[in-house]
Structures are given as C-alpha cells and as structure tokens.
Amino acid sequence: MIRDAAPSDFARILELNSAWEHVTSPLDLASLRHLHDHSASHRVVQVNGDVAAFLLAIGPGMPYDSPNYRYFDVGVSDFVYIDRVVVAREHQRAGLGDALYDDLTAFAHRHGVARLVCEVDIEPHNAASDTFHARRGFVEVGTQPVAGGSKRVSLREWALGTNAPAVPETPGPTEPASR
Template structure:
C-alpha cells in the first residue's frame, strides 16, 4: 500500500465533497459553496492518497478564519489562539488502516508549531463513543458542551494543550527572528484568498 498525505488541490474538491456527504450522521453535510469556503479559509486542508486514490481528508482552521460554525465560534470566544479541526473523513474502504491516527499526527505536528491549543468537537447526540475514546487517547479533554442551533444536537467541545508550543513560541516566534525556520514542513498553507486578507503575523492572528 502506497500512502501519502498532501495539501488538497482544486481538482480534488469534487472527490472531497462526495466523501464528506457519504460519511454518515457524524459528519455534517456540505454543498459546493460550503466546501469552497472551507477551501479558502482552512489553514490545514490535506488529503490522504492510497495507491493513487483519495482515501480521506482533514480540514482545520485558525482562530481568525471567516467561519460561522457555532462550535468554531465557541472556541474563538474562549481561546485567543488555536487550530480547530472542523472535520475528518476516511472513506469506508480505507477504514481500519490507521488513517485517522496518521491525520491526527500530521495536524498535531502542524498545530504545535503555531498555536497552544488544538480543538474539535464530538457529537453526544447520538453519542459517538468511538470518537470520544479516539480523542481521549490523543490527549483531548472536554472543555465544554453546547447544543447546535441548526439541528439541536449536543456536542462535547474538546481541546488539547500542545506542550511543545511554549518552546517554539519562546525560541522562534518571540525569539530574535520572530519566525519559524524556513523549512517546507513548517510552512503555512497558501490559501486562495491570502492576497485579499493579507498575511498573518507570525505566531498570532
């Protein structure tokens, strides 16, 4: 099995939309406009390819994203800097291969060099114990609950403190250069709307 994790490309979006809307009740459906908005706003949007086929994706956003999700807005109201995992989907034929853990290792590697918190939510209605256990083993703790106004479903709001971030912040982001080393794996995703919004200052919104 040949596996690669790479940044999403425009030609991937039809496949991503189909995967999202076939994922079941634990993933909120998207339309073309909604996915396009995430494509433009996400600071992390990567797909997994297995033997040349898109097998899954993960989308995450920084705290300054233009995004109206009530769960994202809850975290914005409580944390000044964070990476919010909006959704992760693995296609049914590729489940059980550990792609979820591969994605979480990758997004954690991104987040811990930029922010102090990694955040997400898990549905409690219906209760998703598999996802709750998965996130617990990754060090997430429940920091709140709320009911989503769009569908009346209750969610657990989870956050993970990234213990590596203080070293990165003090040594690099707040250090002599004010920036991370110029290495490909530390680079920010180039978003389509970056020219309109302007570049984000190092280490903050």
C-alpha cells in the same frame, strides 16, 4: 501519502463527506471552497492514487459561522479548530485518522500553535470519535446543543505538550524525605 488538498480533490472530498454527513455536517461545493480558502490546514491522504481521507482545520479569526468554531474563536486565541476529518469506509481502522492528526500536530508545532480543538457528538453519541479523541489527549472544555437542539456536542481541547503519562516512569518517593 499525505498532501495538501487541491480543488481537483473537491469532488472526492464531497463524496466522502456525504457518506459520513450523519456524524459531520452537510457540505456543498461553495462551502467547501470557502473553508478551503480560509483553512489553516486542508490535507488529504492518497492511497493507490485515490483520496481516502481528508482533514480540514481552521485557525482563529476566520469568517466561519459554525457554532462549534465560534465557541473556541470567542474564548481562545491560539488554536487550530478541526472542522472535520473523514476516512473512507474501506480505509477505516487503517491508521489514516491518526496519520492526519499526527500531520496536523506537526503543523501546529511548526507554527507555534498551543492547542488543537474540536467537537464530538454526544447526543447522538459518536462512540468511535469519542474514543479516538480521548486516546489522542483531547479533554472536554464544554458542551452545547447544535442543529436546533437535535444534537449535543462535547467541545474538546488538546493543549499540545500536555499528553505526558499520568504516572511517572520512575516512581518518586512516597513519603517526604527526613530532615
């Protein structure tokens, strides 16, 4: 079941984030409260009564000092920035990440948001995130060093409504029609 995150979920969200801090970023209770209060969407997946995954996303113009968020906030006006999505180890590959992204995509469509944006670690490489975001239709729009240069990220965007197949289902003529 996907639902809005609540303060009663914060301890579990911090626990999940801590387990994946090496591919997300550190998060303490004060920062989580700040992000939650300024989020466009903060959702959790509940499995058997326990929070198994969460997604936290922020819209433009929010007071957030993440260099990755700022990259988009300076140059793009109509977006939702996916700050972090975390799935518990025991629920990996069960479709929870896709379910959260589908939920966020529906949110974006309901609110007329043109694009979803995020970053993916490329140094060191987070291959699972890279593959996931490519499959979802995200394309690289830039790169930047972060964490004092110890990491490099690929900044990605998915312009909603642009994930049409590369090849038409019904092939058209290969030569111009004769006149």
